[in-house]
Amino acid sequence: MKADVGAPVTKAGVGELLRLPPFGRKFGGAAEYVVIPALALAASLILFGIFVALFGKNPIDLYFYMYQGAFGTWFSWQNTLTRAAPLILTALCTALPAQLGMVIIGGEGALLIGALCSTSAALAIPDAPPLVVDFAMAAAGMAGGGLWIMLSGALRHYRGVNETISSLLLVYIALAILNYLVEGPMRDPTSLNKPSTREIGVANMIGSIPGTDVHWGFVFGIIAALISYILIYHTVFGFAARVAGGNIRAAKVVGLSVGKLILIICFLAGAAAGLAGMMEVAAVQGRTNANLAAGYGFAGILVAFLARQNPLAVIPVAILLGGIGASGGLLQRRLGLPDASVLVLEGVIFVMVLASDTLYGRLSFFRAKGS
Amino acid sequence: MNFDKISRRGVLKGTAALTIGSALPLSSALAKDTTVGFIYVGSRDDYGYNQAHAAGAAALKKMSGIKVVEEEKVPETDAVEKTMESMINLDGATLLFPTSFGYYNPHMLKMAVKYPKLRFEHCGGLWTEKDPKNAGSYFGYIDEAQHVSGVVAGHMTKSGKLGFVAAKPIPQVLRNINAFTMGAKLANPKVTLQVIFTGDWSMPVKEAEATNSLIDQGVDVVTCHVDGPKTVVENAARRGAMVGGYHVNQAVLAPQAYLTGAEWNWEVLYPRFVKMFTSGETIPNFYRGGLKEELVKVSPYGPMVSEAARKQADEVKAGLTAGTYVIFKGPVTDNKGKTVIASGVARGQTDPELEKMDYLVDGVIGATS
Numbered sequence: 001m002k003a004d005v006g007a008p009v010t011k012a013g014v015g016e017l018l019r020l021p022p023f024g025r026k027f028g029g030a031a032e033y034v035v036i037p038a039l040a041l042a043a044s045l046i047l048f049g050i051f052v053a054l055f056g057k058n059p060i061d062l063y064f065y066m067y068q069g070a071f072g073t074w075f076s077w078q079n080t081l082t083r084a085a086p087l088i089l090t091a092l093c094t095a096l097p098a099q100l101g102m103v104i105i106g107g108e109g110a111l112l113i114g115a116l117c118s119t120s121a122a123l124a125i126p127d128a129p130p131l132v133v134d135f136a137m138a139a140a141g142m143a144g145g146g147l148w149i150m151l152s153g154a155l156r157h158y159r160g161v162n163e164t165i166s167s168l169l170l171v172y173i174a175l176a177i178l179n180y181l182v183e184g185p186m187r188d189p190t191s192l193n194k195p196s197t198r199e200i201g202v203a204n205m206i207g208s209i210p211g212t213d214v215h216w217g218f219v220f221g222i223i224a225a226l227i228s229y230i231l232i233y234h235t236v237f238g239f240a241a242r243v244a245g246g247n248i249r250a251a252k253v254v255g256l257s258v259g260k261l262i263l264i265i266c267f268l269a270g271a272a273a274g275l276a277g278m279m280e281v282a283a284v285q286g287r288t289n290a291n292l293a294a295g296y297g298f299a300g301i302l303v304a305f306l307a308r309q310n311p312l313a314v315i316p317v318a319i320l321l322g323g324i325g326a327s328g329g330l331l332q333r334r335l336g337l338p339d340a341s342v343l344v345l346e347g348v349i350f351v352m353v354l355a356s357d358t359l360y361g362r363l364s365f366f367r368a369k370g371s
Numbered sequence: 372m373n374f375d376k377i378s379r380r381g382v383l384k385g386t387a388a389l390t391i392g393s394a395l396p397l398s399s400a401l402a403k404d405t406t407v408g409f410i411y412v413g414s415r416d417d418y419g420y421n422q423a424h425a426a427g428a429a430a431l432k433k434m435s436g437i438k439v440v441e442e443e444k445v446p447e448t449d450a451v452e453k454t455m456e457s458m459i460n461l462d463g464a465t466l467l468f469p470t471s472f473g474y475y476n477p478h479m480l481k482m483a484v485k486y487p488k489l490r491f492e493h494c495g496g497l498w499t500e501k502d503p504k505n506a507g508s509y510f511g512y513i514d515e516a517q518h519v520s521g522v523v524a525g526h527m528t529k530s531g532k533l534g535f536v537a538a539k540p541i542p543q544v545l546r547n548i549n550a551f552t553m554g555a556k557l558a559n560p561k562v563t564l565q566v567i568f569t570g571d572w573s574m575p576v577k578e579a580e581a582t583n584s585l586i587d588q589g590v591d592v593v594t595c596h597v598d599g600p601k602t603v604v605e606n607a608a609r610r611g612a613m614v615g616g617y618h619v620n621q622a623v624l625a626p627q628a629y630l631t632g633a634e635w636n637w638e639v640l641y642p643r644f645v646k647m648f649t650s651g652e653t654i655p656n657f658y659r660g661g662l663k664e665e666l667v668k669v670s671p672y673g674p675m676v677s678e679a680a681r682k683q684a685d686e687v688k689a690g691l692t693a694g695t696y697v698i699f700k701g702p703v704t705d706n707k708g709k710t711v712i713a714s715g716v717a718r719g720q721t722d723p724e725l726e727k728m729d730y731l732v733d734g735v736i737g738a739t740s
Contacts, residue, residue, distance in 0.1 A: 059620070068461070075460045080451045179570065183539070184740070190726060193495065193541045195470055213456075215449075284449045284477075291447040291473045329442045329454050333462060339414065339444035 009035065020164030023147065032360060033313075037306075040356035041320075044349040051344060055334050060139035065334050069327030081214040084322030086111075088221030089276035090300025091307065091314040092228055094267040097163070099232050100262060101245040106152060107165025107273040108297025111143035111172035115281050116178055116273025117144030117290040120186075122200040122281075133204045137278050141172030145274015148268040157259045175293055182289055196289035206282045221318070224272050228311035231268075240263055271295060302346060306353050310366060321346070375520070404438045405465060405649055407431055408458035410451060411443045412471035412598075413573060419599035419618040420572075420606055424470045427637025431645055439689040440464060447473030455482045456543065459489060466648050470494045470524030470642075480506060492646060495543070496658045497726070507654055508642065512552035512720045513659030515691045516633030517594075518698050519669045519684050521552060521554025522632050524592040525562050527613055528555075528681030532610075533564040536603050538572045541738040542728040544596045547633070549613070549732045550698050551594060558683060566737035572598040582606040592630065601668040604629070612676070621671045631684070632670040639665045661720055662691045705730040706737075 036059035049059030070080050093107035122133050125315035152170060153163035183195040206216050244251035244258050251258055280292055303321055307313035328342035407428075415425040421443065432439050436617045440462045445451050449473050458464040465491065469479050475496035483506035496508035519667040524533055534554055537544050552564045565588060578595070583605050593607040594615030601624060607614045608625030614631020616622070637648055647654050660666040669688060672681055690696025697719055703712035711730050712718055718725055731737055 049431075069457070073460070075456060079457060082449055082453060084740055119515050193543050194476075195539070195541065280448070287471070294446040294448045294450070325450070326453065326457075328497070329445075330461065332442050333440045339442075 033308075033362070034215045036356050036359050036363075037308075037353060038360075040352040041206075041349060042145050043226040044345070044352040047348050048345045050209055050342070051348075052335075052337070055337070055339065056250065059075065061335060062331070063174055065275040065330045066324075066327040068282050069330030070323030079324040079326040080319060082217055082322070083325045084318040085215060085218035085221055086276045086280060086296040087300055087303050087313055087318040087321060088104065088225055089217070089272045089279070090297045091303035092176075092224055092272035092300075092311060092319060093269045093297070094231070094263050094301050094304035095136045095271070095307065095309045095311050095314055096228055097149075097153070098304065099189070099238070099241045099245050100265055101248070102153070102156065102262070103164045104149060104152060104167045104266070105164055105301050106149060106170050106297070107269075107276075107300045108293065109167070109171035110148045110270040110273035111280070111297045112171075112174040112178045112292055113148045114141035114145035114270075114277030115292050116277075117141050117274070118278035119197050119200060119281050122234075123186075123198055125173045126201070127287055133200070134206055134282060137200075137204075138275060138280055141278030141281075142271035143274070145277060146269075146271035149270025149273070150267045154208065156264045171297070174269060178293070179290065182331070186288070188287070193282050194289060196287045200281065202286075204282065205286060206279075208283075217281035219285055220275060220279065224275065225315050228268070228272075232311060233277060237261075237264075273300070276300075302350060306350065372514065381544070384576040391406065395507045398582065403498040404436055405464050405645070406438045406440060407440065408455065408462065408464035408467040409441045409646060410445050410454055410458075410467070410469040411441070411471070412447065413444060415441070415443050417599035418601040418604075420623055420625065421470070421598070423618045423635040424468070424637055427635075427641040428468075430638040431641050434642060434645065436649070437645060438462075445471075447471060447478070449478070451478045451484055453489075455479070459486060464489075466490045466492070468492050468494070472496070475508070491656065492644060492654065502656075504656065507529045507658065508715070509644075509658035509666075511554065511635055511640075511664075511666030512659065513633050513667045514546045514637065515661040515720070516669045517547045517566050517615075517617075518550040519688045519691070520631050520633050521551035521556075521673055522558050522681045522684045522687055523617055523672065523676055524551070524594065524613075525555030525558030526677055527675070528551050528559070528562060528591045530591045531559065531562050532588065532590045533562060534582070534588075534590035534593040535564055535566040535735075536578055536581045536593065536597060537566055537584070538574075538597045539570065540568055542726055545728045545731065545739065546725060547596050548735060549728070549730075550555065552732055553698060553703075554687065558680070562734065566735055568737075569597065575599070575602045578602045579606050582608065584612045586612050587720075594632075603736050616656070616670055622670060622673065626673070627675070629670070630676055631671045631672050634668050634670055636665050636668045638647065659721065662688065662695045678703075690711075699725060704733045704735050708733075708736050 004266050049062060052062050053059050058217060069076055071077055089105040090111060091111055097104040116136035121136040121140035125133060125136060152163045152167040155166050156163040182197055186197045187195050188198040197312050207216050224233055244256055244261050248258060276296060281288060285291055303314055303317050307317040324342060331337045331341060332339060389470050397612060409428045411421040411424060413421040415421055428441055431437050440458055442454050444526045445454050451469055453465055455469060460603055475493045479504060481493050483503040487505055491506045495510050498508040508590040523532050534549050537548060555562045565585055569577040569581055570575055577600050579595055582593055584637045592613045593603060595603040595617055600617045600621055604614050604621045604624045608628035613627050615630055619634055620632060622629040644654050687696060697717045699718040700711055701712040701716040702710060705711045718733050729739060731739060
């Protein structure tokens with residue numbers, strides 16, 4: 001690079017070397033939200049590669065198997081998307097309340113309650129046509145999950161109880177309710193060694209997206225994410241929620257009814273996780289039992305934070321984590337890595353993405369000249 | 372050919388082409404090795420359920436022409452379906468062992484329908500005529516080994532109080548508790564057994580609490596039925612109690628406290644199944660067996676086990692191995708005083724009534740719900 005005589009002196013650094021002035025001026029602000037997470041991701045993969053190399057495995061093999069297991073074949077893609085499906089919905093359970101500045105980490109509980117409610121709905125109307133049953137299941141699952149998280153919201157608003165703690169504790173209550181009902185009143189007497197509810201019936205199962213093994217939960221997840229995005233960024237309601245999230249006192253002063261916002265947003269958040277529970281029952285398990293507590297609700301928290309609580313960004317992040325999960329098996333089988341190595345990678349990504357927050361607005365590459 | 376020109380990228384491309392190619396029937400016909408897939412719900416080194424299966428898988432690795440692929444910590448959701456398919460599509464597995472109970476219905480059955488030419492073998496499920504023919508279930512009558520372990524415990528206890536840390540009050544678990552208690556009562560009719568249910572298969576904190584609380588109540592022999600007995604065994608030994616093991620031999624964890632234990636013997640069963648599979652023989656869809664069929668075994672007695680205990684335990688074990696001894700022989704009363712097996716009725720191991728067990732026998736302190 002040759003410096004022009006008389007050009008304004010700018011700060012030297014990485015940003016300067018990578019400088020692309022027209023692009024930076026035009027799209028810098030938005031590009032930041034793509035480039036910085038991508039850099040964080042690349043850095044995490046390099047760190048994980050070093051970690052794996054310390055155990056005497058070849059990092060090149062690692063990257064190759066990760067790619068192959070997650071996206072390398074059509075089968076791998078389906079594997080990835082299947083794993084991503086519940087994560088989109090459970091991530092919304094954390095991302096939506098985050099707009100109000102609330103940290104809800106109890107998506108798992110809403111998922112379990114949603115699964116229980118939707119199974120109950122299906123078992124209550126055994127003779128109805130499948131479409132009616134599925135509709136009732138979705139409605140019941142969303143209502144159940146929604147009310148469950150709304151409980152945390154109400155406790156926060158009316159009693160000042162910390163919503164993070166209450167939503168987490170409600171997970172254990174949900175699990176206890178599920179175990180009690182599945183092993184007691186709702187138990188199918190023929191489920192001897194695996195206590196389960198009765199099955200909802202093959203006719204009521206919603207199948208896969210035609211031509212794939214990916215169940216419809218993936219499509220509903222994307223729809224829910226899109227609706228959430230429009231709601232938050234393109235409606236008055238969403239604007240009010242973000243104002244309240246920014247400064248709750250200011251919101252009250254301008255006359256926003258913060259209580260209502262909290263309850264509605266929490267309901268919608270829980271409804272998303274409840275829908276994930278309904279999908280697990282209607283598309284995968286066919287009944288409710290302890291298998292449903294598979295940690296999708298907790299994985300959703302990670303997705304939401306990595307997506308910086310943006311409902312739209314939740315979709316690619318869920319696919320990314322689905323891909324990591326899908327490739328985890330191949331890493332175990334080909335490289336002999338323990339299952340926990342995937343958790344290490346997820347942890348590294350989490351830390352890197354959170355740490356990369358500090359870079360926003362500091363890379364001169366994204367800033368218009370002279371600004 | 373100039374080998375210097377073979378770049379790493381070229382090798383990777385080649386591997387990719389090969390792996391993708393192996394999903395095609397053409398190349399799998401060329402493959403000489405039989406690939407067997409094992410899937411575990413927990414970690415392979417849990418000193419328990421999963422380790423027992425991994426030991427069976429390890430026995431296969433010694434056989435020639437057999438390739439074993441394994442994956443651990445796979446949840447009982449559609450993740451296990453994808454793991455099976457990944458083993459089939461990317462590794463060319465033709466025989467699969469998804470070993471956890473919750474993998475059976477609907478996951479393994481769904482895969483058996485989707486891949487009718489491959490073989491699926493499940494541990495613990497109840498295969499019935501309406502299930503796919505290329506699916507099967509196998510299980511061991513481990514209550515026989517628990518019964519022998521109970522005899523030893525009955526001899527060795529000084530307080531006459533035994534303890535049992537159990538996961539859930541389901542038939543398989545109740546059968547172990549009852550067989551253990553009935554064994555102990557052969558040695559000492561006055562013995563009681565306190566049972567504590569933790570509510571789930573892997574709850575190390577609750578298992579430790581249960582073990583401590585049993586010992587606080589005067590129990591001096593503790594055994595268990597949870598996925599990983601490590602917590603129970605180590606805690607009991609630390610508190611000075613004796614222990615009976617489960618799933619695998621835990622003597623290494625507590626050499627001075629380990630009396631004996633009920634172990635799976637998958638090292639014998641899996642090679643047996645694989646030999647049937649590779650020779651084209653059909654593996655029976657419903658496969659069960661106990662000490663006689665070598666599906667289960669009893670751990671070697673610990674150094675402190677008395678001569679009298681060894682003698683009686685060996686006698687019972689010999690009867691079970693010969694197939695002449697019946698554990699659940701009437702009259703049997705439950706711990707509420709109700710007769711559950713009438714006098715003169717002998718329920719042999721294959722009796723379907725035993726698969727529905729919902730009671731605790733006389734001498735057990737505890738309730739099923």
